[in-house]
Amino acid sequence: MPAQAIRILAGMLLLMLLPLAVMLSNWHWQPNGYPAWLLPLFWLTETVTQPFGILTHCLLCGWFLWCLRFRLKSAVLLLLLLGCAVLAGQGIKSAIKEHVQEPRPYVVWLEQQHQVPVEQFYRLPRHQRAALVAQQLRNSPELPSWLRKHWEKETGFAFPSGHTMFAASWALLAIGLLWPRGHRITVILVTAWAVGVMASRLALGMHWPQDLLMATGISACIVLVACWLTQLWCRGQPVQENS
Known part of the structure; x- marks a missing residue:
């Protein structure tokens, strides 16, 4: 197996450690107080939530281009590949969501505490769901x-x-x-940011551990293809691969 594929799969397993640990620990999200450390997790989530996610995508694209130093044609191809990789993931995510229709943890909590049936909630159009959440939580001062x-x-x-x-x-x-080109600090920072985003989704009542596991697995499949195409089509600084 190529060294690049091994690195990506190892990275996938690293990212899966958090949701696996949460799943094995039998931890279940409940809105039982919100300590000060939760707000930074919220801001990590916001780096992906629209419209800030577009800014994050543009900044990362620019940084990758600077790190890789591709020629103009290869740089344009790289931008297209990066954009397609991210968009493909979001498209696959949307299709699976509509098929599986798993409720979010906070929606299950609304049913338990505020008598809002999950099935009834998801039958509503999105704008009515938002209005219902606002109405039900208006008198919940414990929630930020x-x-x-x-x-x-x-x-x-x-x-x-x-x-x-x-x-x-x-x-x-x-x-x-970036790892084989020596940009180790960038890799560590981006990976730490990704783990933080994953932790925020659990802590904010937005996802279950299996949601994170599936998302990471799908991402790895897409990235394997994107990196293979990058090696095939793009030319930049020479790279010494270490198996």
């Missing part, structure tokens, strides 16, 4: 306003996690493309 607004905005299905797919794809692209 930023969390209530986030829930109002994110009323879709849970499985798999689109935020995780976005962040994991970039982390695995960094592992596949």
Whole structure:
């Protein structure tokens, strides 16, 4: 197996450690107080939530181009491949969500605490779901306003996690493309950011551990193809691969 593929698969397993640990620990999300460390996790989630996700994508594209130093034609191809890899993940995510229709943890909690049936909730159009969340949580002072607004905005299905797919794809692209060129600090920072985004999805009541696992697995498959095409079509600085 090529060294690049081994690195990407190793990165996938690394990213899966968090949701696997949560799953094995039998931890279940409950909105039982919100310590100060939760707000930074919320801002990590916001780096992927639109419209900030577009800015994050552009910044990462620019940084990858600077790190790889491709010629103009190869740089354009790289931008297209990076964009296609991220968009492909989001498209696959949306198709699976509509098929599986798994409720988010906070929606299950709404059913338990506020008598909002899950099936009834998801039969509503999105704007009515947001209005229902706002109505039900209006008299819940224990919930921070930023969390209530986030829930109002994110009323879709849970499985798999689109935020995780976005962040994991970039982390695995960094592992596949930047690690052999010596950009180790960038790889570590992007991977740490991806893990933080994944942790935020669990802590904010947006996803279950299996949502993160599936998203990471799909991202790895897409990135394997994207990195192979990058090696095939793009030319930049010479790389010494270590098996």
